[in-house]
Amino acid sequence: MHIKVKFDRKVAFRVYDELNGEIIEDSDGNLYTEIEVPNDYNLYNYIFFFRRWGRSIRAKRDTNAD
Numbered sequence: 001m002h003i004k005v006k007f008d009r010k011v012a013f014r015v016y017d018e019l020n021g022e023i024i025e026d027s028d029g030n031l032y033t034e035i036e037v038p039n040d041y042n043l044y045n046y047i048f049f050f051r052r053w054g055r056s057i058r059a060k061r062d063t064n065a066d
Contacts, residue, residue, distance in 0.1 A: 001039050007031040 007015050009029030016023065024032045037043045 001037055001043060002034065003037060004034050005032070007033075 007030065009031070012025075012029065012031055015031050015033070019033055019035060021033055021035065026032065035046075037046055
């Protein structure tokens with residue numbers, strides 16, 4: 001799944017450690033990025049870990065995936 005996410009500045013260190021793509025910071029220190037996560041247990045682990053500090057802005061399922 002392709003997901004656009006916003007992260008609270010409180011987890012900025014983790015976002016920079018975990019993610020490799022373009023990360024944009026707003027004037028409040030919040031971070032915005034896009035990630036590609038398989039639609040399996042990894043997606044749920046990711047959501048569970050960041051649930052308090054992040055939110056999905058937009059998610060798009062890959063219709064060509066199995």
